[in-house]
Amino acid sequence: MTERSVPRIVVVGGGFAGFECARHLVRGARKAGVDVSVTLVSADDYMLYTPLLPEVAGGLLDPRFVAVPLANSLPGVDLVTGRVDGVDLEARSLHLTSRSGETETLGWDRLVLTPGSVTRLFDIPGLADHARGLKTTTEALYLRDQLIGQLELAGRETDSEVIRQRRTVVVVGASYAGAELVSQMRALADEVARQRGFDPTEVRFVLLDTSAQVMPEVGDKLSGKVLDVLRRRGIDVRLETTLESVADDHVVLTDGTTVPTRTVVWVAGVTASPLIETLGLPTEGGRLKVRPDLTVPGRADVFAGGDAAAVPDLTADSGDVTPPTAQHAVRQGKALARNALASIGIGTAKAYRHRNLGLVVDLGPGFAVANPMGVYLSGLPAKAVARAYHLLALPRGVNRWAVGLAYLTDVVAPRSLVSFGLVSDDEARFSASQAIPTPSSNGP
Template identity: 60%
Template sequence: MGGYRQMVTSVVIVGSGFTGFECARRLARLLRKDDVEVTIISPVDYMLYTPLLPDVAGGVVDARFVAIPLAGSLKRVRAIRGRVDHVDLQAHRLQYTDLEQRTRELSWDRLVLTPGSVTRLFDIPGLAQYARGLKSTAEALYLRDHVLQQLELSCLEDDAELAQARRTIVVVGASYSGTELVLQLRALANAAAKQMNFDPAAVKFLLLDVAEQVMPEVGEKLGNRAQRVLRRRGIDVRLGMTLNEVHPDHVVLSDDSRVAAHTVAWVTGVTAAPLIETLNLPTENGRLTVQTDLSVPGHPDVFAAGDAAAVPDVTRPGMITPPTAQHATRQGKTLAKNVAASLGRGKKRDYKHHDMGLVVDLGPHQAVANPLKIPLSGFPAKCVTRGYHLYAIPRGVNRWAVALAYLTDALFARSVVSLGLSTQSDAQFSSSEGIPLPQAG
């Protein structure tokens, strides 16, 4: 058995996000012979469909429905749950920490680095302690429960100022993720207020961004439409603004004004996973430098793509592809073909993809989208947005569940209940970077 194992070519994929998942799935189809073993190693045992995390935070979609399990979804792929801590590029070995905090080793003949990204933080006092992001189901569930708990507590307060602070929610980041989040939380708060018998307008939302436009990714025309939706929903949009300090019961804005608030969501962008810094390889804007065929310069047996890699955009010379799910999925397909080609199965090709546009869900009955550069808003954009997500989720039962969730949301009031599924420590920014410590007992 030992001799047989030594003859098997090992392909190891680090990370189970859009890129790693799609690469593993395609490789399993391309490398059907028994002489190649494909392994995917990740801190979690699923691929997370992150575009729907605002829907999870808003109570539209169950967290299980946005998680695609690796077991069963990836045929002929060995899945290992662990956090990769060190890669020895010369010895073709890596070290990882398993669920019980044990250090283990794994050898590889081809290495695919797709560890993804983490929330980009800044040196703002109190930010890491009191704000929460939106990169994991734990963070989405915590935000949902925290908002509902604060609204419940506000109904018991005798102090009007304290009650208002509990009913004030600050979201930092007016890109499409932050904009979707604030509008889903608005819809959740409206449903909660009606069921708790107070005026929904008493819940105040503040959306901040240092940029001068809401969602610059979709262009000025659609960005302005999105901003009009935000203002109609009662969102206080302040552009050219960010945080100076975060405290348990208030924030200090960059204009030195003070806002009493008990809920702060930080959705300002991402940076490459910490593993990239340990490789001692060239980077660009913190992302690993790769060639147009997604191989790492000087290491023909190593490939990288997704949010952690600076993939050249051949359609825009001198630029790198943005960290979007659209690019990540398509890069996964190219990765699979090029890794297979490096093993003598097919020919390599450069990654080339023209942007197909964006879809942004703006809460009940509203969305903006620019599929194939055609600007849409309102109900047509809503249909395109939800249709795209149902198409893009890579598992039939998850599509079915999300479709039923959409239908339920259209026909019934949102369920207002705090289940306590995610603790404050679960939702810390650092928790989404690896495996949490095992629980005692």
């Protein structure tokens, strides 16, 4: 502990894990009647509920509905908006740059690292320049505007090849994020076609994945149902296939096929925040190695969790680590708070152990899949479970209210075809929207 009379715990990252950690740190200290200074450093002043980003990209939800403001959601937490540039472990300080470009140094007695993840890129020619991701509201808004804009332009085009390019969308990654995204964009395209008076089958969606099945996370039974639904909706699903190269008006696939397109979305996995590489601490698969109590080996004063940490899965015998999901991040945030407080004499530490509650995946109008507590559901029952889960999981009443009203409106009214053009092509690049450095040659 430093000489400060009140111990200072600094949490880096305002995602699921950081948000829950900061909230429970304040609650735990207050319950114990002990003064603890809790500081949350976040690049944004909101916690983004990323599972609903496909519905933002599909024009169903407003981006404000999925952004939980930190200032009025975390009373008692000192919020510092800025990007952490480096951590000095020996001096117990971190260096950050604010939005205005000013630099600042923060000291800490306990450090909790939850910087989250960014889209995992590969050294595929043209990928970083011409593809876009789905990890931020910037990217989600860009994709919505891009789809609407390209379909509107196609309606005024006379060149048949350009029309095909504008009416084709390629999505790479058939995990739950990719499957949800392509389903929501399909629904948006169908609405554009209905209101603009052209055949919706003229809008082509191609979904790629190197895996032999879509959404392996939900098991073989539900995976097969998802594949059937996607193909019935006219989505061209190509498994064991990915991108060979990307240009501004086409992509070349690994099977040699050329697909004309001006919209390419890359949702093929995530990797830990670039901050992790700068720490000089042990990593596993690119994620920061931690013990079961979420401390970093050799550093009892440093904790880590969420997507950026390789947390041992104590429920598995194989020595695996927990996957980077929101479900784990929320639970790890609570465990991080408990154990960080225990390290300064408040309560007792406990190893992180979870119980798998299953997944919910919303696949657009009338269909979803879910496996809550091992019960396999599909269709409208799964849709009800998926939407109820998200409404309960959103950590702020106003956001739950707004999303709930949007869901009700979707039942009785068509999606609004609004393209504000607030996000430029450059702002939606991986380097700008997620601050991802140029990928090295690491192959797919």
